[in-house]
Amino acid sequence: MNHLPEPSLHANVVRLPDGTHTYADSASTPATFQGPQVVHQHIHQAAPDKTVQRIALGSGVGAGAVAAGVYFGPLLIGALTAIAANIAMLAFLALVLGWGVHTVVKSVGSPEAASAVKNVTTARRKRR
Numbered sequence: 001m002n003h004l005p006e007p008s009l010h011a012n013v014v015r016l017p018d019g020t021h022t023y024a025d026s027a028s029t030p031a032t033f034q035g036p037q038v039v040h041q042h043i044h045q046a047a048p049d050k051t052v053q054r055i056a057l058g059s060g061v062g063a064g065a066v067a068a069g070v071y072f073g074p075l076l077i078g079a080l081t082a083i084a085a086n087i088a089m090l091a092f093l094a095l096v097l098g099w100g101v102h103t104v105v106k107s108v109g110s111p112e113a114a115s116a117v118k119n120v121t122t123a124r125r126k127r128r
Helices: 050-057 063-108 111-127
Strands: 011-015 020-022
Touching: none
Parallel strands: none
Antiparallel strands: 011 020
């Protein structure tokens, strides 16, 4: 008791093993299996994070460690970059403050200070 219309045998009709037909979209039908696909790719041809994963997995490190490295690697780089930026800012601030102190001391200096600097300079020259 088949109440479906008689199927026409074209691309969207599939004949089942029991002899019946079913309608299927060509995108949903599975492709025929032709064996495993082998991709010859060297480690250095992969993206950098994939290279690290391949080397780690090849050396016997577990997948959890690789996943942690993939997750925490960029996080660590971001943290180190932030720390480096803070240190650079502090170094610049120290440079500006040192320049300011030098300028103030130089402008406030007295003639006695100038003669003391001259004496220290001549003493250094004599020592050499």
